[in-house]
Amino acid sequence: MDPRPALLAVTAALGSAAPTICLADDFDLPPLVGGAAVAEVPLDVPVEGLAEGDTDDLPAEPAAGRLGNTTLSFELRGVQTKGLDGSSTAALRASAHWFGRVSPAEDVDLVFNLRARAAKIEGDAFSVEDNVRVDVQELALSWRLSPAVTVDLGRLNIRNGVAQGFNPTDWFKADSLVVTDSQDPGDRRRERLGTLVVGGTLTWGSTLIQAGYRPEVDADPGSFLSDMDVVGLGLDRTNPSDAFYLKVTPDLGGNLSLTGNVLVEDGRLGAGLELSAAVGQSLVVYGEAFVQDRRPIAALALSDGAGSAGFRDGVGAGDGFDWLPQVAIGASWSLPAALVGQQDVSLALEYHYNGAGLSGAQIDTLAAAAGADLGAAGAIRGFAAREQEPLAREQVFARFAWNDFMGDADLAAFGFYVPHDGSGLAQISVGVPLNDNAELSLRAFSTFGGRSTIYGANPTEATAQIALIYTF
């Protein structure tokens, strides 16, 4: 006779009486846990009585509160910054961020992403004109003309790319940032202005085709469309020229994901693709590339003729249009259970190539800039930062993430490194949920390398930040 039924019955009886979790090591019995989910089912109630209840019903609307399926969050952030010159500055920033997608009418969606922010910087007098901003990051209408066709009109954050540290195919990232507190590319995707477009999506079988037009917005300085105090839309930044775009995403099924794209910007062609695949349960490999008929960063940054002839020649400021490739390839690896059990720990490593960036010799020229050329060198660095492109032709990126490393707290760290000059940037962040709505966020970053290197020349050498974020 098998003794297990009797043993189970005894163990079950003990489990019903015991106030603590009851779970045999060999998982013979289901666990008893707090709350109503499991513990309230008494052992002596016939299972069939519970099982046959007709619970068939239509899905209720998800309980997302009065905000529907939009998200409203408030953030209070303290920032301590150490400058390259040794100065130290404190700042307090407050912001409200509201975004989502709602349907004001059948087949019509309103996409919005609005942010209001204020900053008090140590040593500066506070004024609404200078220290308060309202950012219309997105505001667009989307019409479903048919199940296969959707048309969009308005400001949208059109995001491309599969890499984590640098996205060559993300055409519209240039000069779009509204907040630069974080060096994390993931954070910066949230903190940018969208692009004014008219576009649409066509479904052809299981292939998705997206196309659109970005009109040039030529606005006067100080105007509502450009950089008016408080409410300026910054459309001159996000829509500096005409552009047509096309994206095609076939359903390859299984494992591969592919998106091809074409951009025609001011009549000049660019084309790219992004590709990713999973290898087993833990590894994802990916890559994206974009090649465009364009000028290099140094040539664009010094188009006003700044810099001495020798300096300009040394950084390639006279280079004209050429087909310049940009590439990001990498892999992310979730550590296997054999190493970390059920912990969610992942590593990502990427190689970035920017054909428009500086070669080793050009980096040396930049580093050697002196006298009047320092201004030109600063212009190159500033231009690359605004464009959100790597200034060095080659760099590597690594990220470490450990979710729920302590309770529900998440830990993430990442870094960029330029092999040619040994400079880089590293950032670490910890997010500690206080409850379902509130989170405490800690973040610090620092550059490293000599003061004339790619990253070491960053005017902000290091920051430490603490923030309280409340989401409704």
Place this chain on the structure above:
Amino acid sequence: MTTLLNRREVSKMVLGLAAGAGAFGLALPGQAAMDAAGLLRQADAIRNPQSSFVVDVDLKNYEGRALTGQTKVRTHSRVAGGQFQTIVYITDPAADRGKILLRNGNNLWLYDPASRSSVRISARQRLLGNASNGDVVSSNLVGDYAPEMQGAETIADGDRRNRDCHKLYLTSRDRSTPYSAVEFWVDAANARPVKAKFYTGSGSLIKVAWYRNYGNQMGAQRPTEVVIADGFDPNKVTVMSMSGYSGRDLPASWFTKEWLPRFTL
């Protein structure tokens, strides 16, 4: 540590010896005619409707007896080639509202509405407490695993009542499956899933699931709760509660990462 191979071999030996003598004294109605794949297919059809559907899922995470977190999602599942494509839309907690997990074959993407961007993730990465991505998305086991019958056992079901079961041993057909092997018990009377033990490639028990609270959903009796215990830390438990199953036509084009910015409930 006992390896999976050893566990399996021992299990086979025990069951092989006992089967001829009517192991555990159980009646096994229809077992002769019931092949393993057929039984697993029946169990799959009970776990999930075999047509496109929408269902709300409430995930409660416990540590010890204490509730440590709760996530609510709505999943949209579309049948494609005997398997499901799934969109998991998070409705709670507030900080994660609007985030989407997409599974299409071995393609897993996490979409962030604040940046309108998607990150490709591996099947091992967890989003929802002790439940893995593979637990939350709909899936049919029969396509991904090769089943074999391992006789009969009486086990404790999700309500701690003894239940006569067929035991199946599922072996992964390729490396893309979430688990290397699964011990799977189905009710001998009606092929309802009762319990499953999931193993990694190294033979480690990674989690144990009990299927319970059967109710009428989309024309069939289906489990409306799955209790998932962490194989490494038995104190960690997730309870998945499903409600509001409804059939719905879902276009194939939704199940690409480029569609996710357009997805609405």
